[in-house]
Amino acid sequence: MSDCCGLLTPEKQPVPLQSIDVRVEVRDHVATVVSTLNYENKEDKPLEAVFVFPLPGDAAVCHFSAEIGQKHIVAEVKEKQQAREEYDDALSSGQQAFLLEESAESPDIFSLSVGSLPPGESASIRLEYVTELAVQADDGLRFCLPAVLNPRYQPQGSEGPSVQVSSVPTSQVPYSLSFSVQVSSPRPVSKVESSSSLEPLQYLNTDQTQASVKLAAGHKFDRDVEVLIYYKDAHQPTAVVEAGQTSAKTGTLMGDPVVMLSLYPEIPRSLESPLTSRGEFVFLLDRSASMDFPMWAGSHLTRIASARDTLLLLLKSLPMGCYFNIYSFGSTFENIFPKSVKYGQKTLNQAVKKVEEMGANLGGTEILEPLQHIYRQPCVPKRPRQLFVFTDGEVSYTKIVLDEVKTNSDSHRCFTFGIGEGACSALVCGMAREGRGHAQFITGAERMQPKVMQSLRFALQPLVADVSVTWELPDGVSATLLSPPITMLFQGQRSLIYAQLTGKSQSSDAAQGCLTVSYTVADQPSQNQLHFSLQPEQETKQDTDQNDHLPFTRFTIHRLAALTLIRSLEMEMNDQEQYNDLKSKLVELSVQSGVGSVFTAFVAVSKHDGAVVQGPLIYREDPNYMPMLRGGMLDYILYELNETNATESSEPPRDPLLQLVSLQEASGCWPLSPALAAALGQSSEEVTKTKPASSKKKVWATILVLVWLHGFTSDAKVEWELLAMKATLWLCGKRAEWIPECVEAANSLLGCNVQKGELGL
Known part of the structure; x- marks a missing residue:
């Protein structure tokens, strides 16, 4: 260069x-x-x-x-x-x-x-x-x-x-x-x-x-x-209907109206059971040298350190009974286990130890080979595979990677995370799109954990099957779907759907349309509907005045619909027999x-x-x-510079939340230990002395942590909610009569006022 x-x-x-x-x-x-x-x-x-x-x-x-x-x-x-x-x-x-x-x-x-x-x-x-x-x-x-x-x-x-x-x-x-x-x-x-x-x-x-x-x-x-x-x-x-170009031929994409529908399907919460999900979770972490950069200018936290903390939080939040594995890649790739293993205390300990040792020391950014290796591994029967990809890097063969993800999309869902300024949106968004998952970007001073935990919630949602879209339109009007078929729905995820409207309603009144999305969750049928006007939005004088000042090109929705079709055609061009026709x-x-x-x-x-x-x-x-x-x-250059010009730098102290996360056991409980007391800001002696006499040590420690989480870190609830649910389930399984006494004692020790009901007990 x-x-x-x-x-x-x-x-x-x-x-x-x-x-x-x-x-x-x-x-x-x-x-x-x-x-x-x-x-x-x-x-x-x-x-x-x-x-x-x-x-x-x-x-x-x-x-x-x-x-x-x-x-x-x-x-x-x-x-x-x-x-x-x-x-x-x-x-x-x-x-x-x-x-x-x-x-x-x-x-x-x-x-x-x-x-x-x-x-x-x-x-x-x-x-x-x-x-x-x-x-x-x-x-x-x-x-x-x-x-x-x-x-x-x-x-x-x-x-x-x-x-x-x-x-x-x-x-x-x-x-x-x-x-x-x-x-x-x-x-x-x-x-x-x-x-x-x-x-x-x-x-x-x-x-x-x-x-x-x-x-x-x-x-x-x-x-x-x-x-x-x-x-x-x-x-x-x-729903927004955009009129076509008057100069374009009727019946073409640009000549007909196009509708854009924004949907948030509501999956019945009665069908959600995130902590009893029995999926297979595969994590793929970028360990190229650029991952040693700070998360943002002036930050002491590097990308690889933030990714390690996030992986720890993910591991602790996984449900008992699932399967998991962790891959990391650079110029080469590594995996912790030969194949996905059952989640339990022993395998969790092994994984945590390996994650803590991971550095940004694997050279370049070759993601294709580890992806192919993951896809060659047989899926665990009746365990839907969920792939989590963390990268800040760029590759020259983005389209080949996307083809690989699309080819294997029937066997998994892919959730991606672009880390730091300049993460490749084509790679991060494309892998999630082709893998029927969700993409997130972590930039500036953002914490990685909240966004990753939202995607874990998506991954823990039950598989949505038999997705279909039907239109109810007036006589004389038909809709041609321009977006790829919807194959994946998540509670709380937006879907944008583009369709070309052909023909005219015979009614003189403002015509109405209806879109119905039907699907099956846990063998139970469900559907969501959206009613909308077929009348295109009219430009107001204010729009015109603004356009004089901000001369934007019109037909935004038409052009996004065209881009959707273009990307779909590009993905089909691996078929050599149809290559020339598709290109035309x-x-x-x-x-x-x-x-x-x-x-x-x-x-x-x-x-x-x-x-x-x-x-x-x-x-x-x-x-x-x-x-x-x-x-x-x-x-490679950065790696060599880091090796030759390394200077002494003190790691920033780990925040108490992550300290507590690191101490949680796979079952959801916390053991009573000096490290736990220190993370809670208490002396080991004080924590031991205030324990109700009838309480078991792990029950007391777990309630202490739950009270601390609700009392001091409620603004970070999205990060710890899943592991807190695991802890609550563990406590409920103990059916301990002394739980109310423990909650009262924990509030007294920590200076909180958290009610038992807030803990889900």
Whole structure:
């Protein structure tokens, strides 16, 4: 990797990217993003630059344009080879041209070629994309503007170039960033939060269904900008119908209305029995060298340390009678047991000991081989397999990994966790999508444990089978499902469904539609319904005024639906016999919808009259959009640096909650010990002396911990609730008459006021 790559002057100074302006419009569960990038060529020769940058893996690029001086150029989506030829022809004839392409290795990487930028000239490049917003553990919708692009890790002997960029120190980032968000929803906006500093939230109407917020001045684009949006009544299902383009042919995707339905199926709680689940749990942990980075800037907690703590919490929260195994990977992979073993005190002790020894010392990020090894292992009969994947890394063969997960999706559910800034959204979201599971991202100062425990709750939910979707529509109207069939439902998980509406209702009244999702849980049928209007949403004058100020591309829902179809076609292209037909369909859909794909590109060529650009072209690459670099091929370098430049550093003290978690036994109880007393902030003598005489030691210790958890860490209940339920079940099994006396004594010792009923006893 070159130390001197970048958009450079003859003196090897960065060619300035002057500023970045990002404006986001969030409508319910989806977002339209407009990014404007302003460049200036301060060299004395024409310049060709390549600007590589990340986007969310599920984003649909739908507009690309540029302004050079008084010239405005709008790009068109064309078949990739055709677009490249037009771009090259334009450059050879001295015309200004731009080319935007999606990486063939991963759908969240784009490269932007800026051709023939004259000396002293400025260029303003505008990029628009639409994306779905992921739902987080606390019901917040997450929007992330990536500031980091990891180089794709490329295994030895594999073919194809890896995306390579070099690091720019934060103090030398030569451009400014402005960032604003507008939110509108049928439900009131309760709050907007961010890991970066925001200006106060401004409501735009009295019912608080519209709001705006901006990034505070002085932000350095040295990390991802993450925004969390919270609605009141977040789990209420919604439907939005978007009218088609008047210029498009009726009967096509862009010419017909498209409906987006947001569903939160309510699985009957009477069918949930999380602690009696008898699944098989397989944990796959990234141990590449980048996992030794801090969780966030200035943190003493490394990613690998946080992952170890989280694995410990997961292990302690597993139900008795399940099976489990733990894999870890880098350039090679390891597994604790030859095959999954039954969960009990002995196997738990073995696993905990191995986890505590795990370091970020396995080199690169080769996830495919351990995945294949896991899939080759026979599933434990009548034990649904649940795969948990933790990674901060990047791979150059994302699509191959996703194919592997999809091929084995009938035998397991896959839950993924992207750790730290710049985790690959295509890999993390794609594995969860193809594995019928759930994806989470841990960035900034977030704790990993709450999000992971939410996914464990999903994994502990009973398997949902026989999922079907039926439509009830007026005569003359039909619906064509554009989303992949729903194969997995979780209590509390949102599903977005896109469908094309064809035909017109014969009724003069506002037509209504109904969607019914039916499924079976524990051999019991259940269903959820959503009634919605078929009338497309009309733009209000306020929308128009806002669009004058924030000129967003329309047809957000159509383009997300097109992206859904494009991704589905891409996943089918392993079939060599149908490859050419599928490619033709994909290219046609991409061109018609204006949504980029791996087989198409945006190309813009200036058609204006005037003098051609004179002089030879200078070819440069611009890494400045990615000031931080993590993972991938640098893992080896980082590992060597850590080995040779290691310094003494004291580990931060473990928090009392994790100390208590580490002491819990597999059955759910706690033994009475000096370590337990210390974690509770008490002396061993005091804990022993206050124990009711009739109580058994483990009963007393377990009640002490439960009272402490409820009394002092109620805000972290999502982390310890499952292991507390195990403890409660253990206590109930003892049928101890002295439990009320123990609860009273524990409150007295710890200074709490927790009632027996709060403990579930």
